[in-house]
Amino acid sequence: MPVPSPDLPRRVGIVGSGLIGTSIGLALRRAGVEVLLRDTDPEQVKLAEALGAGSLWQGERVEHAVVAVPPHAVAAELRALQQAGITDSASDVASVKSRPIAEAVVAGCDLTTWCPAHPIAGRERGGAASAQADLFAERTWVLCPTVHTTSAAVAATEALALACGALPVRTTPDRHDEAMAALSHLPQVVSSLLAAATPHLRPGELALAGQGFRDSTRLADSDPALWSSILEGNRGPVAAQARRVAAELGALADALDHASEASVGKVVTDLMDRGRAGRTLLPSKPGPAAARPWGWVGVVLDDRPGQLAALLTTMGDWRVNLEDIGPFEHSLQAPAGVIELAVAPDVAADLVDRLNAAGWCAYRRS
Amino acid sequence: MPVPSPDLPRRVGIVGSGLIGTSIGLALRRAGVEVLLRDTDPEQVKLAEALGAGSLWQGERVEHAVVAVPPHAVAAELRALQQAGITDSASDVASVKSRPIAEAVVAGCDLTTWCPAHPIAGRERGGAASAQADLFAERTWVLCPTVHTTSAAVAATEALALACGALPVRTTPDRHDEAMAALSHLPQVVSSLLAAATPHLRPGELALAGQGFRDSTRLADSDPALWSSILEGNRGPVAAQARRVAAELGALADALDHASEASVGKVVTDLMDRGRAGRTLLPSKPGPAAARPWGWVGVVLDDRPGQLAALLTTMGDWRVNLEDIGPFEHSLQAPAGVIELAVAPDVAADLVDRLNAAGWCAYRRS
Numbered sequence: 001m002p003v004p005s006p007d008l009p010r011r012v013g014i015v016g017s018g019l020i021g022t023s024i025g026l027a028l029r030r031a032g033v034e035v036l037l038r039d040t041d042p043e044q045v046k047l048a049e050a051l052g053a054g055s056l057w058q059g060e061r062v063e064h065a066v067v068a069v070p071p072h073a074v075a076a077e078l079r080a081l082q083q084a085g086i087t088d089s090a091s092d093v094a095s096v097k098s099r100p101i102a103e104a105v106v107a108g109c110d111l112t113t114w115c116p117a118h119p120i121a122g123r124e125r126g127g128a129a130s131a132q133a134d135l136f137a138e139r140t141w142v143l144c145p146t147v148h149t150t151s152a153a154v155a156a157t158e159a160l161a162l163a164c165g166a167l168p169v170r171t172t173p174d175r176h177d178e179a180m181a182a183l184s185h186l187p188q189v190v191s192s193l194l195a196a197a198t199p200h201l202r203p204g205e206l207a208l209a210g211q212g213f214r215d216s217t218r219l220a221d222s223d224p225a226l227w228s229s230i231l232e233g234n235r236g237p238v239a240a241q242a243r244r245v246a247a248e249l250g251a252l253a254d255a256l257d258h259a260s261e262a263s264v265g266k267v268v269t270d271l272m273d274r275g276r277a278g279r280t281l282l283p284s285k286p287g288p289a290a291a292r293p294w295g296w297v298g299v300v301l302d303d304r305p306g307q308l309a310a311l312l313t314t315m316g317d318w319r320v321n322l323e324d325i326g327p328f329e330h331s332l333q334a335p336a337g338v339i340e341l342a343v344a345p346d347v348a349a350d351l352v353d354r355l356n357a358a359g360w361c362a363y364r365r366s
Numbered sequence: 367m368p369v370p371s372p373d374l375p376r377r378v379g380i381v382g383s384g385l386i387g388t389s390i391g392l393a394l395r396r397a398g399v400e401v402l403l404r405d406t407d408p409e410q411v412k413l414a415e416a417l418g419a420g421s422l423w424q425g426e427r428v429e430h431a432v433v434a435v436p437p438h439a440v441a442a443e444l445r446a447l448q449q450a451g452i453t454d455s456a457s458d459v460a461s462v463k464s465r466p467i468a469e470a471v472v473a474g475c476d477l478t479t480w481c482p483a484h485p486i487a488g489r490e491r492g493g494a495a496s497a498q499a500d501l502f503a504e505r506t507w508v509l510c511p512t513v514h515t516t517s518a519a520v521a522a523t524e525a526l527a528l529a530c531g532a533l534p535v536r537t538t539p540d541r542h543d544e545a546m547a548a549l550s551h552l553p554q555v556v557s558s559l560l561a562a563a564t565p566h567l568r569p570g571e572l573a574l575a576g577q578g579f580r581d582s583t584r585l586a587d588s589d590p591a592l593w594s595s596i597l598e599g600n601r602g603p604v605a606a607q608a609r610r611v612a613a614e615l616g617a618l619a620d621a622l623d624h625a626s627e628a629s630v631g632k633v634v635t636d637l638m639d640r641g642r643a644g645r646t647l648l649p650s651k652p653g654p655a656a657a658r659p660w661g662w663v664g665v666v667l668d669d670r671p672g673q674l675a676a677l678l679t680t681m682g683d684w685r686v687n688l689e690d691i692g693p694f695e696h697s698l699q700a701p702a703g704v705i706e707l708a709v710a711p712d713v714a715a716d717l718v719d720r721l722n723a724a725g726w727c728a729y730r731r732s
């Protein structure tokens with residue numbers, strides 16, 4: 001448990017005790033913060049209280065308020081809090097940023113005490129019952145302060161994110177919305193479109209759905225009302241992403257319908273190479289992207305004691321520095337498994353040769 | 367370990383020791399079958415042997431051969447096996463079926479001893495090093511016998527699938543290919559297209575990629591050469607699916623660009639409702655689809671011993687039959703968690719009321 005920041009509010013009010021609001025309550029309670037909750041649905045508050053996420057907020061003064069409602073409702077809830085004068089600062093958790101800010105301006109909100117924010121975490125199932133105290137652990141919590149936002153409001157929001165175990169990052173509302181269109185909003189749409197194909201199949205053919213289909217359509221279980229609010233709140237960037245993917249799918253279909261075998265192969269390979277290149281850019285853990293330019297070497301290990309120790313001793317004797325190590329892939333009852341080792345890229349090929357010469361079964365992982 | 371079928375071949379030859387071929391070898395060895403392997407890449411065979419998947423196949427006679435190569439290579443490998451006269455029957459594992467069958471006819475293959483087949487299992491990383499003995503456990507293994515396929519060839523293939531722990535199902539090649547276009551081939555394409563968006567983002571914005579994006583793009587890590595063969599081998603059905611999704615994305619973009627707030631909400635809700643409906647059709651476990659029309663009731667449990675026992679005792683006293691039970695969702699250090707119980711749908715609402723009246727915190731899961 002990290003030492004709490006002096007900026008961490010000691011009493012936080014949460015508007016909306018769904019999945020995100022209740023999870024923030026659970027995380028803040030664990031960090032010793034007093035949490036008050038309210039929701040238009042009394043059942044959700046009752047559940048959140050029973051789970052230990054805080055107690056009912058009946059208008060008491062708080063140091064910071066978290067507006068944990070769908071995007072379209074942020075400005076009105078913020079305005080109501082400010083008119084009641086019961087919080088020093090506020091943040092929100094909405095998955096779109098530009099439009100709620102514009103709506104807050106129109107609604108006459110005080111922009112100085114509000115830090116627009118968005119924790120990148122969620123589950124397909126919403127509601128207080130799905131809340132988890134560690135939902136934000138090592139997740140990104142985006143802060144999009146405007147030019148009006150005071151440093152005190154930013155500091156309180158950042159301290160709150162850290163207290164929930166998240167990694168705060170800052171960007172502008174426009175950049176946030178464009179990135180989320182590509183990274184979250186379009187994937188959500190596509191997941192629903194893929195899942196919508198199954199009613200056209202015969203019942204027995206649904207057995208042909210493998211794990212890949214289940215993973216690709218997991219997001220389709222999400223709440224339609226919430227996602228209507230998100231997509232409607234980020235029209236331009238989502239439309240641009242949808243048109244990009246539609247154009248690519250159309251071009252692929254044209255090639256599949258008309259092109260030569262070689263041309264189809266080229267179109268597919270190009271598409272997949274771009275996808276693979278895109279995947280390699282993702283940070284290997286949430287947080288700042290880190291280049292990890294290791295060479296990976298795989299080695300088969302028998303199921304005998306001391307095999308890995310012998311391998312690492314050999315590498316040490318050769319003065320080959322081990323940079324990282326993968327999981328030991330080993331099926332139950334199989335006589336052998338595979339371990340993968342990361343070394344400096346310029347020594348990987350040589351290491352494979354030396355290991356094979358020394359009687360190991362090694363290979364270069366591409 | 368189930369009792370081996372009398373139809374299970376005692377000696378199997380596997381052509382192609384990549385992920386699927388080597389995993390079949392591992393599974394069959396565990397079932398006591400003698401396995402011989404060959405591959406155009408000697409490194410893959412060496413790895414497969416070292417992992418215990420079988421030994422080098424040097425043309426010895428086998429009872430059954432598994433052609434575990436990409437779709438475009440199936441007919442030629444099958445023809446070579448048949449010309450060598452070293453196997454009684456054969457099956458393949460290709461992700462498309464109609465085109466390899468047409469190619470086998472053109473190549474002059476004997477169709478009577480070949481059972482076209484497809485185990486629905488895989489990983490994003492190919493090669494013998496990624497093989498797993500339990501890759502097929504409880505997965506569907508599709509058999510698409512033609513009118514020419516003998517019952518002996520079908521029986522051998524089915525016994526082999528069962529020995530690998532899989533669930534054999536039968537369908538026609540056309541239906542297989544149409545279902546796979548929707549359930550596997552288009553999701554693969556879309557995964558690559560989503561992943562291809564990341565190079566257009568600024569480096570810091572990649573921190574905004576959440577777990578949903580990682581899951582949605584996991585398939586994009588797959589092998590471009592294999593997928594060129596698969597998509598090229600299933601042109602018509604994949605093109606039709608690509609056009610379906612492109613048209614839907616275009617309509618969504620039009621709505622986002624031009625429609626009223628209410629219209630956008632309707633378009634998004636309709637799209638997501640169709641996706642959710644599609645997901646509910648998936649078998650809850652791989653295998654034949656089963657309707658599971660339970661009513662689900664959630665109950666908050668304190669972190670005190672005996673809480674679940676007390677709850678189930680209460681339900682027993684009320685003669686409410688428990689049909690299924692979900693995982694106990696409980697964050698570390700949180701004071702309470704949620705358990706979800708399946709009961710007959712017509713008693714769920716009443717059970718929630720009775721539990722709340724009896725002092726529990728219960729809710730109806732939608």
